[in-house]
Amino acid sequence: MTATATDAPETSLRRGRLGVIGIVFFVIAAASPLVGMTGALPPAMALGNGTGVPGAYLAVGLVLLVFSVGYSAMSHRVTNAGAFYAYVGRGLGIGPGVGSAYVSLVAYVAIQLAIFGFFGATMKAQMEDKFSLSLSWWLWALIAWAVVLLLSLFSVDVGAKLLGVLMLFELASLALLSIAVFVRGGGKQGVDFGASFSPSNVLSGGFTGSAGIALAFAFASFIGFEATAIYGEEARDPKRSVPRATYLAVIVITVLFAATTLAVVSGLGTSTAVDQALKLSTVDEVPLANPAAVLYSVATDNVGSWLATLMSWLVLSSLFAGLLAFQNSAARYFFAMGRSGALPLVLERVNRAGAPIVASITTAVITGVVIVVFAVADLDPVVKLFFWMSGLAVVAIVLVEALVCLAVIAYFRRDSRDGRGNGADGLDDTADQDRSGGGVIRTVVAPVIALIGLLIGEYLLIARFGLLAGTVAEGKDPTKDLFALSTVGWVLVALPFAMFVVGLLIGLARRNAENADALRNFVS
Numbered sequence: 001m002t003a004t005a006t007d008a009p010e011t012s013l014r015r016g017r018l019g020v021i022g023i024v025f026f027v028i029a030a031a032s033p034l035v036g037m038t039g040a041l042p043p044a045m046a047l048g049n050g051t052g053v054p055g056a057y058l059a060v061g062l063v064l065l066v067f068s069v070g071y072s073a074m075s076h077r078v079t080n081a082g083a084f085y086a087y088v089g090r091g092l093g094i095g096p097g098v099g100s101a102y103v104s105l106v107a108y109v110a111i112q113l114a115i116f117g118f119f120g121a122t123m124k125a126q127m128e129d130k131f132s133l134s135l136s137w138w139l140w141a142l143i144a145w146a147v148v149l150l151l152s153l154f155s156v157d158v159g160a161k162l163l164g165v166l167m168l169f170e171l172a173s174l175a176l177l178s179i180a181v182f183v184r185g186g187g188k189q190g191v192d193f194g195a196s197f198s199p200s201n202v203l204s205g206g207f208t209g210s211a212g213i214a215l216a217f218a219f220a221s222f223i224g225f226e227a228t229a230i231y232g233e234e235a236r237d238p239k240r241s242v243p244r245a246t247y248l249a250v251i252v253i254t255v256l257f258a259a260t261t262l263a264v265v266s267g268l269g270t271s272t273a274v275d276q277a278l279k280l281s282t283v284d285e286v287p288l289a290n291p292a293a294v295l296y297s298v299a300t301d302n303v304g305s306w307l308a309t310l311m312s313w314l315v316l317s318s319l320f321a322g323l324l325a326f327q328n329s330a331a332r333y334f335f336a337m338g339r340s341g342a343l344p345l346v347l348e349r350v351n352r353a354g355a356p357i358v359a360s361i362t363t364a365v366i367t368g369v370v371i372v373v374f375a376v377a378d379l380d381p382v383v384k385l386f387f388w389m390s391g392l393a394v395v396a397i398v399l400v401e402a403l404v405c406l407a408v409i410a411y412f413r414r415d416s417r418d419g420r421g422n423g424a425d426g427l428d429d430t431a432d433q434d435r436s437g438g439g440v441i442r443t444v445v446a447p448v449i450a451l452i453g454l455l456i457g458e459y460l461l462i463a464r465f466g467l468l469a470g471t472v473a474e475g476k477d478p479t480k481d482l483f484a485l486s487t488v489g490w491v492l493v494a495l496p497f498a499m500f501v502v503g504l505l506i507g508l509a510r511r512n513a514e515n516a517d518a519l520r521n522f523v524s
Helices: 020-031 032-039 039-046 048-077 084-092 092-129 135-152 156-183 193-197 211-222 225-234 238-270 272-280 294-304 305-340 357-376 379-415 440-463 463-468 487-510 516-521
Strands: none
Touching: 020 032, 020 156, 020 238, 020 487, 032 039, 032 092, 032 238, 032 294, 032 305, 039 211, 039 238, 039 272, 039 294, 039 516, 048 084, 048 156, 048 193, 048 211, 048 238, 048 272, 048 379, 048 440, 084 092, 084 305, 084 379, 092 135, 092 305, 092 357, 092 379, 092 487, 135 305, 135 357, 135 379, 156 238, 156 272, 156 294, 156 305, 156 440, 193 238, 211 357, 211 379, 211 440, 211 463, 225 238, 272 294, 294 305, 305 357, 357 379, 357 516, 379 440, 379 463, 440 463
């Protein structure tokens, strides 16, 4: 019996389900602002540039905002669930496009694994403290894993509504804390904008010193903002929704991070902020063992203990929201690669709700196996799973963002070979608007500036990877020695670059194979 068109499995995501706000919720959820303020801010302050840490977050946000200019210009030309994958492919060719897709997959799966580790450990501690319920971290992680998988199999707007509720509470708690500190005058020493935002304080210690440490932690805190274009196929009017969502997401995250970090620094006292952060986070004479205590202390002093308690629960909801956001991101990369033929075609299957069912299940299988392996090997969920995977993820994402900058420049400025705009991907771009239509600022100047900033960021991330991921070579001081990485650290750093080479070779090898048309489609 021959299958009819109606019997054939669907291979397109459900369109028109997400507006600007829905996309922004997914992106802010991926950035997990409350987690960043409890986990990354204290070490960035204590080990980095001290009171200049708000300026470090603002600087990174500005770099990513400039990056968004070219990124958004590209979104007018390409609407694809692979986003970065498609942008690099259209600008630099199929080989680099497939390579960047493999790197992106590594990033999104890694960051989801990192969050699973942090969620499991945090949930275990919270339930033991509040309800005397003692369960292993991996059991809590697997419970979250099952719920996230089920939600990812529903239409994407179901997840957006859930994330919306969680995000509103999370953003409200951070906004309340910041407003309370500023209304009270910023602690005993007031609010000192110069101490936090003057270039001399922000760059204190230099790029190879304390400023570099703070900037590295700040870059790590922004991971996930780039997910806006991933939902292009499911957005209402994607050529408008994606650029607007990108700008809005970056601006909201930047303002939130800068304001909250300034509030924390002011609440601790500008001249004593570093000492107070170390004192509050110390457990059993181990500094920064409990970094969340810093934010909770400021909340208690300026609002009340109830806000600190609320935040301790909202951290869990923030982590869960991040799990769902990255599950969707990774699944849509698997989906796009399956549809293009860069991975098995079965990954292109979607269910009746319009969700990428096989890709979602594939993502869940990978993360589930890793959680089980870490549990069986009795590896610490925070020191090992969280720090290893989050460090790996941010190195991978910044690498792909740099490739996107190159792709934007190449795509818009490439000289037409025959007057029709045929590019490195072999596609006829006659249907596109003029390549220079976006203007030289959007298509050349902004991407070049962003590329420089991202390359500096990548250098800082690798140079300070031992500090970020806890993979310090024996006998080295990660606050003073650059590239002080153990063997595990070097493997994690090298993995994104190795996966790019693997994907590049696969893309080049299959470019002229039987699936050549499908590979071309993925950059359209």
